[in-house]
Amino acid sequence: MIILILLNLSFKSSIMKNFLILFLCLISINSYSYYQSETVDKIIEEATDNSQLELLAHELFDLIGPRLVGTPQMKNAHDWAKEKYETWGMTARLHKWGVWRGWERGITHIDMLEPRIRTLAGRQLAWSPSTSKRGITADVVKVPEINDKSEFETWLKTIKGKFVLVSQNQITGRPDYQWEEYATPESFEKLKEDRDKMSDKWFSNLRKTGYGYRDINQAFEDAGAVGLISSYWSKAFGANKVFSARTEKIPNVDLNLEDYTMLYRMVENGTTPKVKIISTSKELGDMPTFNTIAQIKGVEKPEEYVILSAHFDSWDGGQGTTDNGTGSIVMMEAMRILKKIYPNPKRTIMVGHWGSEEQGLNGSRAFVEDFPKIIENTQAVFNQDNGTGRVVNINGQGFLNSYDYISDWLSEVPQNVKKHIETEFPGNPGGGGTDHASFVAAGVPAFNLSALDWSYFNYTWHTNLDTHDKIVFEDLKNNVILTAILAYKASEDPDTASREQRVMPEKVRNRRTGKMMQSRGWPSVRKPNRDGTSSK
Numbered sequence: 001m002i003i004l005i006l007l008n009l010s011f012k013s014s015i016m017k018n019f020l021i022l023f024l025c026l027i028s029i030n031s032y033s034y035y036q037s038e039t040v041d042k043i044i045e046e047a048t049d050n051s052q053l054e055l056l057a058h059e060l061f062d063l064i065g066p067r068l069v070g071t072p073q074m075k076n077a078h079d080w081a082k083e084k085y086e087t088w089g090m091t092a093r094l095h096k097w098g099v100w101r102g103w104e105r106g107i108t109h110i111d112m113l114e115p116r117i118r119t120l121a122g123r124q125l126a127w128s129p130s131t132s133k134r135g136i137t138a139d140v141v142k143v144p145e146i147n148d149k150s151e152f153e154t155w156l157k158t159i160k161g162k163f164v165l166v167s168q169n170q171i172t173g174r175p176d177y178q179w180e181e182y183a184t185p186e187s188f189e190k191l192k193e194d195r196d197k198m199s200d201k202w203f204s205n206l207r208k209t210g211y212g213y214r215d216i217n218q219a220f221e222d223a224g225a226v227g228l229i230s231s232y233w234s235k236a237f238g239a240n241k242v243f244s245a246r247t248e249k250i251p252n253v254d255l256n257l258e259d260y261t262m263l264y265r266m267v268e269n270g271t272t273p274k275v276k277i278i279s280t281s282k283e284l285g286d287m288p289t290f291n292t293i294a295q296i297k298g299v300e301k302p303e304e305y306v307i308l309s310a311h312f313d314s315w316d317g318g319q320g321t322t323d324n325g326t327g328s329i330v331m332m333e334a335m336r337i338l339k340k341i342y343p344n345p346k347r348t349i350m351v352g353h354w355g356s357e358e359q360g361l362n363g364s365r366a367f368v369e370d371f372p373k374i375i376e377n378t379q380a381v382f383n384q385d386n387g388t389g390r391v392v393n394i395n396g397q398g399f400l401n402s403y404d405y406i407s408d409w410l411s412e413v414p415q416n417v418k419k420h421i422e423t424e425f426p427g428n429p430g431g432g433g434t435d436h437a438s439f440v441a442a443g444v445p446a447f448n449l450s451a452l453d454w455s456y457f458n459y460t461w462h463t464n465l466d467t468h469d470k471i472v473f474e475d476l477k478n479n480v481i482l483t484a485i486l487a488y489k490a491s492e493d494p495d496t497a498s499r500e501q502r503v504m505p506e507k508v509r510n511r512r513t514g515k516m517m518q519s520r521g522w523p524s525v526r527k528p529n530r531d532g533t534s535s536k
């Protein structure tokens with residue numbers, strides 16, 4: 001409206017002419033910023049109206065499944081992502097960086113045959129030795145209360161041909177939040193005391209065996225046990241953490257709390273349950289390991305990079321959905337949209353889907369080591385890892401001037417996305433935990449898009465419940481919009497993002513213990529483990 005009124009004025013005086021010139025300048029500035037907003041508008045529109053997230057999620061989680069390093073499923077996922085990028089018109093390739101112990105999960109079937117029949121909820125642990133197709137049927141025992149190592153050694157002589165319960169019992173399968181909600185304060189207090197006592201007793205008995213928490217499993221194997229039954233409850237309904245087996249030659253299965261505690265109570269009360277375990281995994285020898293890399297080539301500064309980052313591998317108790325399938329498909333969807341809406345970026349926009357993050361950021365560390373030229377010329381890295389929630393935190397990772405450029409890159413992110421995000425500048429450099437740390441250590445401005453947790457740590461992180469149904473698609477769309485706009489803005493930035501590092505404080509608070517401790521300074525670059533052929 002204002003434009004029309006002014007243009008209709010006749011300009012007789014020079015004041016009026018000057019005014020018009022000024023005005024035309026304003027229009028041109030305005031139209032320049034309008035052009036940018038148009039790209040952002042189109043990004044938002046594509047992310048909202050033509051989202052491919054549901055299709056990607058179905059294909060990756062339901063069809064390919066979890067992505068444990070060294071499994072064929074991990075390789076399938078790398079190939080699948082490469083193919084997706086190619087169908088979206090991007091160049092993509094697999095970066096081979098190492099070799100791992102190849103293993104493939106088979107059928108796991110665990111049944112209690114005595115004192116009554118019940119099919120038990122559990123699974124083989126990763127890299128566990130298998131059983132034959134017919135399985136193993138055996139009695140179940142647990143370590144009795146002992147007074148010293150010699151009593152333990154005597155008991156060990158009795159476990160030949162038996163399954164051993166190796167985990168601590170649990171006193172309740174209800175998460176604490178339920179006790180807080182429903183129990184009387186007195187009964188909740190009592191529960192906590194009983195639980196602590198039970199745990200103390202367990203560890204004191206373990207100490208008396210003369211073995212540690214890990215090497216005791218070797219003693220069971222050496223004594224002729226035919227399998228270990230463990231249970232790593234995640235303190236949430238139905239959720240167990242599922243990692244790798246602790247055995248060399250005999251199968252190791254993990255049971256859900258409900259069934260594990262039942263077996264435990266039976267043994268404790270003098271009944272010997274008989275269990276049959278079938279677990280038919282396959283050893284596949286040495287398998288190469290990869291990262292999937294794709295890119296949209298920059299037009300003005302093709303040798304400079306903006307990198308979208310998310311680890312692609314997972315543990316395999318569930319489908320590896322929130323860790324880190326959701327981060328992975330957010331990056332894929334952001335790339336698809338950028339290629340469509342912003343096909344000629346100023347800088348090259350690259351995406352890295354890293355392998356073997358779970359064993360120590362190996363894929364991203366290998367990338368940093370193998371591509372020093374890219375690392376030298378990276379404007380920014382945006383990484384996502386912790387779950388399905390909308391992004392709520394961005395930390396400047398100790399880069400002194402990160403406030404300036406991150407604020408600028410966030411400036412066009414719509415309010416309904418930005419309003420959830422707390423920022424912290426200059427923040428502290430991430431030393432580990434997820435892949436941005438591999439880049440931060442190399443001095444690259446790399447940021448973690450930290451998400452709302454949706455009970456991540458207890459329910460889905462490394463659990464059997466990390467599955468498709470936990471996805472919150474609206475939050476993922478929110479993250480796609482954020483990531484795509486950040487990448488676009490970082491690519492267009494006329495300036496190179498400053499890498500100047502903050503002076504590290506002498507003392508820092510230990511996040512786990514809460515205690516102040518000597519700062520170790522800026523984290524240093526660490527070597528990837530490129531050989532996991534003996535991993536378990």
Ligand SMILES: [Zn+2]
Binds near residue numbers: 311323324357
């Ligand atoms: Zn993760």
